[in-house]
Amino acid sequence: MTEAALLPLAVAVPLLGAALLALAGRILPRTGCDILATGCAGAEVVCLVLLWTHSGGRLATADLGGWPARLGIVLAADPIGAGLALLVAVLVLAVVVYAWRYFDEPTGEHAGAFPALILLFEAGMAGFALTGDLFNAFVFFELMGAAAYALTGYHIEDPRPLHGALTFGIVTSFAAYCSLLGIGLLYARTGELNLARLGGQLAAHHTDVLTVAAFVLIATALLVKAAAVPFHFWLPDAHAVAPTPVCMLMSGAMVELGVYGIARVYWTVFSGPGGIPHQAFRTTFTALGLLTALLGALMCWQQRHLKRLLAFSTVSHVGLFLVSVALLTSDGVVGTAVYVAAHGLVKAALFALSGVLLDRFGSVDEHGLHGRGRELRTVGVLFLAGALALAGLPPFGTGLGKALGEDAAGHWQPWLPAVFVAASAVTGAAVLRAALRIFWGAGPVPRNRPGEEETTGEGEEPEIRSPRRTLPPTMTVVPAALLALAALVGALPDVAAALARGAAVFTDPAGYTAAVLTQPDAPPGPVPAADWTATGVLLGLLSAGIAVALAGTAVHREIPARRSRHPAARAVRALRRQHSGHLGDYLAWLALGVAVVCVAIAVQI
Amino acid sequence: MTARARLAVFLAAAAVIAAFFTAACTDLPPFGTDSHPYGERAVAAALDRRTANVVSAVNFDIRAFDTLGEESILFGTVLGATLLLRRARDERHRRAEADRVMPTTRLFGALLLPVTLVVGVYIVAHGQLSPGGGFQGGVVLATALHLAYVAADYRALKKLRPLAVLDVADSLAAASYSLIGLAGMIAGGAFLKNVLPLGTFNTVTSGGTVPVLNAAVGVEVACGLIALLAHFLDQAVELTDPDQQRYGDT
Amino acid sequence: MGTWVFLAAGWVLLIALYGLVTSRNLIHAIGCLAVAQSSTYLLLLAVGYRRDATAPIYSDLTPGTRPVVDPVVQALALTDVVVGATVTALLLALTIQLRKRHHTVDPQALTGLKG
Numbered sequence: 001m002t003e004a005a006l007l008p009l010a011v012a013v014p015l016l017g018a019a020l021l022a023l024a025g026r027i028l029p030r031t032g033c034d035i036l037a038t039g040c041a042g043a044e045v046v047c048l049v050l051l052w053t054h055s056g057g058r059l060a061t062a063d064l065g066g067w068p069a070r071l072g073i074v075l076a077a078d079p080i081g082a083g084l085a086l087l088v089a090v091l092v093l094a095v096v097v098y099a100w101r102y103f104d105e106p107t108g109e110h111a112g113a114f115p116a117l118i119l120l121f122e123a124g125m126a127g128f129a130l131t132g133d134l135f136n137a138f139v140f141f142e143l144m145g146a147a148a149y150a151l152t153g154y155h156i157e158d159p160r161p162l163h164g165a166l167t168f169g170i171v172t173s174f175a176a177y178c179s180l181l182g183i184g185l186l187y188a189r190t191g192e193l194n195l196a197r198l199g200g201q202l203a204a205h206h207t208d209v210l211t212v213a214a215f216v217l218i219a220t221a222l223l224v225k226a227a228a229v230p231f232h233f234w235l236p237d238a239h240a241v242a243p244t245p246v247c248m249l250m251s252g253a254m255v256e257l258g259v260y261g262i263a264r265v266y267w268t269v270f271s272g273p274g275g276i277p278h279q280a281f282r283t284t285f286t287a288l289g290l291l292t293a294l295l296g297a298l299m300c301w302q303q304r305h306l307k308r309l310l311a312f313s314t315v316s317h318v319g320l321f322l323v324s325v326a327l328l329t330s331d332g333v334v335g336t337a338v339y340v341a342a343h344g345l346v347k348a349a350l351f352a353l354s355g356v357l358l359d360r361f362g363s364v365d366e367h368g369l370h371g372r373g374r375e376l377r378t379v380g381v382l383f384l385a386g387a388l389a390l391a392g393l394p395p396f397g398t399g400l401g402k403a404l405g406e407d408a409a410g411h412w413q414p415w416l417p418a419v420f421v422a423a424s425a426v427t428g429a430a431v432l433r434a435a436l437r438i439f440w441g442a443g444p445v446p447r448n449r450p451g452e453e454e455t456t457g458e459g460e461e462p463e464i465r466s467p468r469r470t471l472p473p474t475m476t477v478v479p480a481a482l483l484a485l486a487a488l489v490g491a492l493p494d495v496a497a498a499l500a501r502g503a504a505v506f507t508d509p510a511g512y513t514a515a516v517l518t519q520p521d522a523p524p525g526p527v528p529a530a531d532w533t534a535t536g537v538l539l540g541l542l543s544a545g546i547a548v549a550l551a552g553t554a555v556h557r558e559i560p561a562r563r564s565r566h567p568a569a570r571a572v573r574a575l576r577r578q579h580s581g582h583l584g585d586y587l588a589w590l591a592l593g594v595a596v597v598c599v600a601i602a603v604q605i
Numbered sequence: 606m607t608a609r610a611r612l613a614v615f616l617a618a619a620a621v622i623a624a625f626f627t628a629a630c631t632d633l634p635p636f637g638t639d640s641h642p643y644g645e646r647a648v649a650a651a652l653d654r655r656t657a658n659v660v661s662a663v664n665f666d667i668r669a670f671d672t673l674g675e676e677s678i679l680f681g682t683v684l685g686a687t688l689l690l691r692r693a694r695d696e697r698h699r700r701a702e703a704d705r706v707m708p709t710t711r712l713f714g715a716l717l718l719p720v721t722l723v724v725g726v727y728i729v730a731h732g733q734l735s736p737g738g739g740f741q742g743g744v745v746l747a748t749a750l751h752l753a754y755v756a757a758d759y760r761a762l763k764k765l766r767p768l769a770v771l772d773v774a775d776s777l778a779a780a781s782y783s784l785i786g787l788a789g790m791i792a793g794g795a796f797l798k799n800v801l802p803l804g805t806f807n808t809v810t811s812g813g814t815v816p817v818l819n820a821a822v823g824v825e826v827a828c829g830l831i832a833l834l835a836h837f838l839d840q841a842v843e844l845t846d847p848d849q850q851r852y853g854d855t
Numbered sequence: 856m857g858t859w860v861f862l863a864a865g866w867v868l869l870i871a872l873y874g875l876v877t878s879r880n881l882i883h884a885i886g887c888l889a890v891a892q893s894s895t896y897l898l899l900l901a902v903g904y905r906r907d908a909t910a911p912i913y914s915d916l917t918p919g920t921r922p923v924v925d926p927v928v929q930a931l932a933l934t935d936v937v938v939g940a941t942v943t944a945l946l947l948a949l950t951i952q953l954r955k956r957h958h959t960v961d962p963q964a965l966t967g968l969k970g
Contacts (some may be wrong), residue, residue: 008670008796012783015677019780022684023773064670066795070643071650073670113688120681127674135931139674142938146678146945150685153949157693159957160967166881166949167968173888173942174875180895180935181868187928188633188902191642210632213625237968302970454970578606581968583884584876585606588614591872595621602625608877615876619869626865630858637906644903644925648911651926652918659911659923663930675934682941689948693955734914740937807914833944840951 003060006051007075007130010085013044014092014123018116025112034100037115041093044122048086055082057501059515061132069132069194069516076132076195076516079502080337084260085129087344088253090485092122095245098352098478114154121147121249128257132516134183134218134269135193137261138176141221144254145172152242152250163581164234164241171234171586175224178594182217185210186269195268196516199509202274207605215276216598219262223593226258228322229292230589232315236299237581239311240455244355247307251314251351252344259318259340263325263333263506271328271509278328280604282412284597285326293319293419295575297426302576304446305455306354306364306434310347313390313427317343320420324405330528331408334503338489338496338530339401342389345486346398349479350386350431353379356475357438365456366434367448371441380439382479387435389486391428391547394532394540397489398424400496402543403536417539425543429550436555443555454576496530503528655803656812657734664738665818669797673782676822680779683829690836692844701842704758714756721749729823733812739819743826750831759842768835771828778825785818864898867891881950881960885943892939896932903928 017040025033051060055077062075077085096115124144131137149172153165187193189210190201202211220231227235235255239247262285270276296316303309321340324332354364356379363369373380389396392403402420409416436442489495504527505511511525578585606614634640651662664672692698725746732738754762789798797814804811867890874887903925909916911926954960 004795005790008786008790011673012786012796015673015783016780018677018684019680019776019783022680022776022779026769026773062796064796065666065789066793066798067650067667071646072667110687110691113684117681117684117688120677120684123677124674135934136668136671136674139671139678139934139938142942143674143678143681146685146942147681149942149945149949150681150688153689153952156689156691156952157695157956159953159965162949162953162956163965163967166946166953169942169946169949170875170884170888173946174872174891177888177891177895178868181864181898184864184895184898184902184928185629185633187643187899191640191644193643193927208632209625209628210630213629216625240968455968576970579970580606581965582606583881583962584611584878587872587875588606588611588618591618591622591876592614595618595625598621598625611876615873619872623865623869627862630861630865633858633861633902636857636860636901637904639905639922641903641905641925641927643927644911644923647927648918648923652913657912657914659913659926660929660933663926664933668927668930671930671934675937678938678941682945685945686948689945689952734912736910736912740933836948837944837951 003051003054004062006047006054007060007062007077008064009047010044010051010130011123011127013047014040014119014126017043018119018123021112021116021119023112025110025116028111030111033112033115034096037096037119038093040119041089041096041122044126045086045089045093048082048089051077052079052082052086055079057498057505059505059512061516069197073131073133073136074194074516075130076512077130078505079498080333080506081129081260081264083337083341083499083502084253084257085126087341088122088125088129091249091252091344091348092118094348094478094482095248097474098248099245100472100474117147117151118245118249121151125253125257129260132195133193134186134195134198134265138180138183141176141225145169145176148246148250148254151246152238154243154246155241161241164237167581167583167586168234168238170583171590172221172224174587175221175231175590178217179221182214182220185214185217189214194516195265196513198269199272199275200513202269203272205274207274207276209602211270211275212598212601212605215270216594216601218265219597220590220594222258222261222265223288224258224590225255226262226318226322227255227315228288228318229295230593232292232296233579233586233589235315236308236311236579239314240305240308244351244358247351248348251311252348255314255318256321256340256344259321259325259336267507267509268512276601277605280601282326282328283604284600286323287600288597289319289322289326290419291319292316292322293423297423298572299575299579300427300430302572303430304366306357306366307351308455309366309430309434310350310354313430314347316423316427320402320405320423323416323419324408327408327412328507329408330503330507330525331411332405333506334496334500334528334530335401335404335408337499337503338397339405342397342401342486342489345482345489346386346389346396349482349486350383350390352475352479352482353383353386356471359471359475366437367446368456369438370445371437373439374441376439378476380435382476382483383435383439384432385483386479387428387431388544388547389483390424390431391544392424392540393544394537395487395491397486399540400490400532400536403533403540404530406539407533407536421539421543421546425546425550428543428547429554432547432551433554436551493531500527500530654799654813655806656815657807658732658736661733661738661815661819662812665815666799666812669818672818672822673786673797676779676782676825679826679829680775683775683833686833686836690840697845699843699845701759701763703760706757710756714752718749718752721745721752725749725827729819730809730816732819733815734807734809739822740826743823744830746823746827747830747834751834754838759838766831766835768832771832775825775828775832778821778828781821782818785814785821789814860901861898864894864901867894867897879961879963881953881962884962885946885950888946889939889943892935895935899928899932899935
């Protein structure tokens with residue numbers, strides 16, 4: 001099949017699958033729906049693997065409706081976009097298999113509704129990753145949003161999922177409307193919606209306040225999706241309460257799509273003359289990324305609610321992705337690409353393993369579960385492996401991605417790799433600490449801290465209604481397979497090499513324009529290196545070592561009470577109080593974020 | 606944050622955003638400008654495809670892929686509402702009561718319902734010619750049925766509303782949009798390519814796939830909206846509150 | 856007129872944000888979200904406006920006789936309307952269930968998620 005067929009199929013297959021499941025759910029029993037959903041998810045993986053191999057490191061395009069870019073919508077996929085869509089497809093397949101016999105609701109006529117929504121979610125993410133049109137990106141952004149809000153609020157009998165889903169829905173939708181305003185401003189200036197043509201038309205103008213306002217407004221929705229500080233507040237709330245399979249998708253791929261969107265829009269539209277100067281983008285977004293990485297790591301360490309802890313670790317990693325993307329080099333892009341792929345797999349595996357705890361004990365509380373996971377040794381070992389992978393232990397792909405990112409960042413600012421090491425070590429350590437306590441009963445049971453503003457993670461609803469049954473094998477096989485894939489991403493040089501070719505195409509706006517508008521076989525720029533280096537391996541080992549040391553110290557040492565009056569402890573408490581779960585607070589922070597980014601960029605042009 | 610702090614943060618941020626937005630607006634082309642390059646290209650393309658309503662041509666031909674995403678959002682919302690508004694384990698189903706309605710109101714509803722249905726079908730069918738189309742006509746069709754609720758009672762609406770059939774039609778219509786796209790790919794080499802005969806300008810059969818896609822969307826919007834409203838109405842009319850039950854007050 | 860139409864879009868967005876930030880009722884907040892969205896309609900349609908032009912519909916208009924307003928932004932606004940309506944429906948469904956379980960629709964009374 002040609003790429004002109006494969007690109008739209010990547011969106012059409014899950015859409016058709018969703019409709020088919022909604023229909024079949026009326027007649028087929030639950031097992032039938034699961035098989036059908038697995039088939040659809042598998043077909044999507046095949047479609048994207050074909051696209052990935054077929055495009056061979058170039059930018060593949062498809063003119064939809066036969067209309068050229070000056071009229072219609074063009075889908076455009078380089079190995080970065082196609083790879084992200086492939087990651088989504090792999091995670092969806094994993095989620096669908098993992099969720100076999102996971103829920104016993106809703107029964108009857110609507111057995112297909114849950115997998116159908118998962119497929120719609122997938123279509124939204126694939127469409128967003130593959131589109132080459134700004135308004136079309138907004139439409140698919142909303143499609144993934146709508147599916148995600150409904151899936152997050154799945155447990156209707158508990159007020160917290162409804163609360164989390166509402167916050168998520170309102171904050172994300174508001175940000176999406178800000179983006180649409182930005183698209184409107186940009187359309188007024190250029191009269192275009194195609195990314196490549198937008199970039200071309202902007203070159204005829206000078207950079208002014210209109211450019212800055214349009215860029216920041218468009219970036220708002222993407223920053224909210226990417227959960228950059230201070231746009232991140234919805235994420236831990238939504239992740240803590242969404243059904244585990246949905247968390248796997250949201251943390252593993254959806255959030256990363258925000259970073260991808262920022263990079264894609266910047267490179268294709270704003271990187272040239274009449275756009276936002278590289279220096280302004282680089283300093284502003286590395287600063288945002290740094291803040292996100294450090295705050296995410298700090299908050300991650302404070303959590304005892306396992307899913308919330310993992311959610312903050314996602315925030316922290318997204319900060320690292322933002323930093324390496326904001327370097328505006330192909331080295332940074334390939335580092336992010338490898339890191340995102342491996343992190344998505346590892347994070348999905350960790351959420352899947354937390355789902356096992358939720359299933360067995362109806363709790364994801366690190367303190368309450370102390371020592372109760374002793375009999376789940378396989379799960380414990382997998383959890384430990386996931387924690388070390390998160391910390392960047394070679395040969396996991398997270399380690400390679402981190403090493404490449406550190407290398408790229410170090411070329412710009414020599415101290416930046418320290419942030420990568422710190423963020424990955426602390427988040428890895430937090431997961432490791434929880435694993436040691438839950439599965440090995442290490443150290444004393446932590447004392448409760450009454451009066452502390454925190455979410456405990458006890459009293460969660462078990463997601464399976466028959467807790468007496470044995471653990472379904474898929475619930476451990478899927479995370480094990482995901483972790484193995486994450487190791488393969490790091491160990492197989494072909495993956496990183498392909499992504500490196502993709503990074504060269506990604507950071508070449510002229511080549512993008514040429515491919516979208518006239519479709520020549522333009523040779524991409526220099527391909528960055530994407531191999532392990534001695535420094536990279538050492539830094540990976542260092543992060544993992546720090547993580548082990550931190551976790552070991554935390555587990556075995558009781559924190560003395562007087563420390564809580566220490567100014568640092570007070571500052572942390574004040575920070576935690578800001579994560580109040582209050583919608584108005586989150587939107588006030590969003591407004592502040594928009595204002596600060598506006599000013600930060602405006603003073604640099 | 607306290608309410609005061611929240612307001613202060615908002616006001617400070619809003620002042621900055623307002624300043625930027627105002628400055629940005631002064632950089633915009635003047636209001637009512639003659640320069641609309643994409644719009645003019647779209648008009649030419651639409652006339653070339655013999656579609657009189659250019660807005661429909663943009664929605665269902667030139668940028669038909671946007672509408673594929675859009676109708677999928679609607680489909681997803683119906684599925685999502687089905688999931689979210691399902692009956693919880695502690696809720697009971699109760700039969701809606703018959704309501705007394707004035708005979709004149711009943712008569713009014715009985716007369717208006719078929720008229721509204723015809724108007725809805727007209728608006729869907731003439732989407733490529735005059736303002737309207739699948740989305741607008743679909744909403745009118747869904748509204749027509751709910752006249753039964755307004756002019757009679759919930760039982761009358763339920764008789765007119767075979768939910769299982771509507772759910773199936775909704776899914777089929779949602780799928781048919783993608784299938785028409787695939788047909789364009791097989792017959793014309795590009796997904797959603799307008800491959801049908803274009804017909805005579807300004808007639809009901811003009812525009813190629815535009816009226817077909819309009820019809821698919823019309824069916825989906827009508828069925829989806831009725832199903833969506835059904836879930837909301839069931840919540841209000843037919844489900845008993847778990848707490849009321851607990852106190853035996855049903 | 857002139858720039859004022861564009862500025863109105865910004866005003867509508869900010870006033871909606873004010874409503875969202877200070878909201879004590881989720882139904883009100885969802886209403887504010889709809890207001891925020893109408894700012895996008897306003898801007899899109901204002902951007903597409905053309906002085907002394909008519910609707911881009913040629914069923915009773917000979918092509919080339921009169922200028923028409925930009926049809927693309929109208930199509931975008933139409934898509935936007937549908938997106939907004941569906942998202943509102945989902946959020947309202949969530950609010951209904953929240954009201955049932957939590958007996959409140961005041962966002963300030965929701966304290967289950969923090970820290």
